[in-house]
Amino acid sequence: MKYIIFILFSSLIMGGCSIKNVKSWEKGTLAKDSMQSNLGNSLLSKFEKHVYFSKEATKGGGGVAGGGCGCN
Amino acid sequence: MQLKKLSILTALALSISAIHAEDYVSVQFLGYDEDSGRSTVFSPIFGINKDIGADYSFNLSFGVDSISGASPTFYDSVSGASAGSRGVTTSNSVAYGDIDYDDVRKFVSLSGTKRFASRDELLVGISSSDESDYRSLEISSEYLHYLDSSKNRSITIGGAYQKNSVLIPCHGNPQCDSESGASKSFDIDVISGEIGFTQIIDKTSLFKTSVFYSLEDGYLGNPYMNIVRNFSTSPLIEAERKPDTRVSYGATLQYTKAFSDRLSAIGDYRYYSDDWEISSHTLALELNYDLDDKWSFGSGIRYYTQSEAEFYSENMDYFTSEKYASSDRRMSDLSSINYKLSTDYKLSKKISINSAVVYYDQPDWFNSIYYTIGAKYFY
Numbered sequence: 001m002k003y004i005i006f007i008l009f010s011s012l013i014m015g016g017c018s019i020k021n022v023k024s025w026e027k028g029t030l031a032k033d034s035m036q037s038n039l040g041n042s043l044l045s046k047f048e049k050h051v052y053f054s055k056e057a058t059k060g061g062g063g064v065a066g067g068g069c070g071c072n
Numbered sequence: 073m074q075l076k077k078l079s080i081l082t083a084l085a086l087s088i089s090a091i092h093a094e095d096y097v098s099v100q101f102l103g104y105d106e107d108s109g110r111s112t113v114f115s116p117i118f119g120i121n122k123d124i125g126a127d128y129s130f131n132l133s134f135g136v137d138s139i140s141g142a143s144p145t146f147y148d149s150v151s152g153a154s155a156g157s158r159g160v161t162t163s164n165s166v167a168y169g170d171i172d173y174d175d176v177r178k179f180v181s182l183s184g185t186k187r188f189a190s191r192d193e194l195l196v197g198i199s200s201s202d203e204s205d206y207r208s209l210e211i212s213s214e215y216l217h218y219l220d221s222s223k224n225r226s227i228t229i230g231g232a233y234q235k236n237s238v239l240i241p242c243h244g245n246p247q248c249d250s251e252s253g254a255s256k257s258f259d260i261d262v263i264s265g266e267i268g269f270t271q272i273i274d275k276t277s278l279f280k281t282s283v284f285y286s287l288e289d290g291y292l293g294n295p296y297m298n299i300v301r302n303f304s305t306s307p308l309i310e311a312e313r314k315p316d317t318r319v320s321y322g323a324t325l326q327y328t329k330a331f332s333d334r335l336s337a338i339g340d341y342r343y344y345s346d347d348w349e350i351s352s353h354t355l356a357l358e359l360n361y362d363l364d365d366k367w368s369f370g371s372g373i374r375y376y377t378q379s380e381a382e383f384y385s386e387n388m389d390y391f392t393s394e395k396y397a398s399s400d401r402r403m404s405d406l407s408s409i410n411y412k413l414s415t416d417y418k419l420s421k422k423i424s425i426n427s428a429v430v431y432y433d434q435p436d437w438f439n440s441i442y443y444t445i446g447a448k449y450f451y
Contacts, residue, residue: 020274022224029276029330034360037338039370039416041426043100043117043133044444051104051432051442057378057402058344058352060284061324063214063230063266 096121100446107439110170111141127187134180142170146298146388146399148309158244158298158309166300166307166388173296177203183212192217195230205255205295210234214266224272228282229265236260240295245311247291260290276330281323288318297400303389312398314383320346334362344378350403352378358412365418370428372412380405401437408434422450 022030033040038048045062053059097120104113117135124130147157149167183197193216201208214230239255242248248256268282293314301308322344330336340356358372381403383396391397414428425447433439 018273019224019271021222022272022275023222026275027272029333030272030278032330032336032362033416034336034362034368034370035278035328035330035338037340037358037372038412038428039360039368039414039426041100041414041416041428041444041446043098043119043446044102044414044426044428046133047100047102047115047117047442047444048430051440052376055402055432055434056352056376056406056408057348057350057381058320058322058346060264060286060320060344061266061282061322061342063232063264063268063282063284 094121094450095123096448096450098446098448100444102442102444104442105440106141110438111139111143111440113442114138129185129187131183131185132181134178137177137179138174139177140172140174142172143296144168144170144401145296146300146309147171158311161307161309163303163307166303166309168388171296175203175205177201177206190218191223205239207237208234209236226270228268228270230268231265232263234260234262234264236262236290238291238295240291240311244298244309245295247293247311247313258291260288260292262289263287278328280326280328283321283323285321286319288320290316292316292318293398294400297398299391299397299399300388301391301393301397312400313396314381314398314403315348315396318346318348320344336360348403349382350379352376367418368416370412370414370416372410372414374410374412375407376409377407378405406434406437408432424448424450 029035038044049059049062098118100117100119102113102115102117104111106112115135115137117133119131119133121129121131146166146168147154148159148161148165150161150165151157151159154171179199179201181197181199183195185193185195187193195214195216197212199208199210199212210232212230212232214228216226216228219225219227237257237259239257240248242254242256247258264284264286266282266284268280270278270280272278293312295311297312298309299312301310322342325341326338328336328338336359338358338360340354342354343351344354345351354374354376356372356374358370360368360370362368381398383394384398384400384403385391386399386401386404388399410430410432412428412430414426416424416426418424425445427443427445429441429443431439431441
């Protein structure tokens with residue numbers, strides 16, 4: 001648990017260092033497929049997870065963390 | 073069997089695609105080959121995404137996995153190389169080798185997203201998979217809430233419940249009530265949750281983090297994996313036994329940065345720990361490059377390392393009367409590395425084609441290549 005707390009704490013500090021107020025019309029780059037894993041190919045990402053799940057003993061953490069770029 | 077299981081992550085991952093909603097149909101052909109042909113998988117997957125106005129999106133995906141290959145485990149060489157080759161034997165008859173298997177899995181996932189006036193999003197998903205010895209049904213939901221008016225900061229809370237049923241061969245398996253050789257069905261319930269936080273840092277970078285938790289309850293062993301007990305006195309080959317519950321948790325970090333209009337990078341880290349004494353670290357880096365309006369190229373590297381489960385031993389002369397015992401290699405102290413190349417080509421405004429190849433290596437165990445080719449049609 002101490003690792004999780006450390007990671008979250010570090011993350012928030014790092015994220016707070018130089019945050020800009022980005023307007024919706026300035027999010028074109030953030031919305032590109034190349035800003036996503038596997039160039040936005042979710043089916044490949046899904047298959048990768050199956051491979052890792054079948055060959056390694058651990059899983060988790062790929063689910064809800066991807067939301068919220070406000071690109072819609 | 074594990075390869076074929078629809079995970080909670082799968083349904084939740086579909087929700088992410090819904091965030092970048094568009095109307096399209098897609099098809100993807102996936103292949104997987106281990107060295108020496110030990111395991112092969114071929115899987116066509118189909119996807120449909122549909123927006124209804126600006127407030128609703130629906131995503132449907134379905135497909136089939138055709139799997140054949142072999143898993144290494146202990147067996148009695150006198151009665152033959154099969155997972156059911158169990159019982160009291162002699163030390164000279166204990167063998168370790170690949171047990172053949174093949175199966176077909178059918179799976180389907182459906183999710184719907186509702187966007188509110190605040191642009192917060194509620195997603196609900198359902199997934200199902202079916203194969204000869206395993207069934208899975210899962211429901212999941214997540215809520216995305218923007219924390220500021222510019223929608224640069226958001227929190228996502230998600231949860232899922234998975235109900236699984238596994239059919240295991242009873243011969244040589246003490247967890248069955250009888251030794252008749254018949255099969256018996258066991259349940260596996262999985263509850264999981266994840267909380268994510270996303271922060272847009274500037275026009276070219278964003279940061280994500282999450283914490284996750286999972287509780288598994290039921291028959292968590294692999295029904296085709298065997299162990300050896302009392303090797304030096306009276307060797308007994310029987311089914312492995314893992315604990316009936318597993319509690320895991322972890323955290324992720326992701327940083328995405330566009331260095332220019334064309335070049336971007338994604339860095340990932342994941343920490344995992346569970347009450348089987350397994351912990352793992354995963355590091356991944358991807359570099360993506362947009363050559364022009366049509367061609368995009370991606371490359372990636374991933375490193376993974378895990379510690380050993382407390383009940384694991386690969387040694388045939390180790391287990392005696394322990395309650396929990398496994399020689400499943402996936403429970404061992406291991407590491408892996410993989411390299412990935414991918415490309416996407418926009419044939420027209422409505423059609424794009426993609427392909428990827430990945431080399432996956434677990435040193436001293438095996439290596440594999442998986443590859444994919446697919447197309448997406450926007451309508």
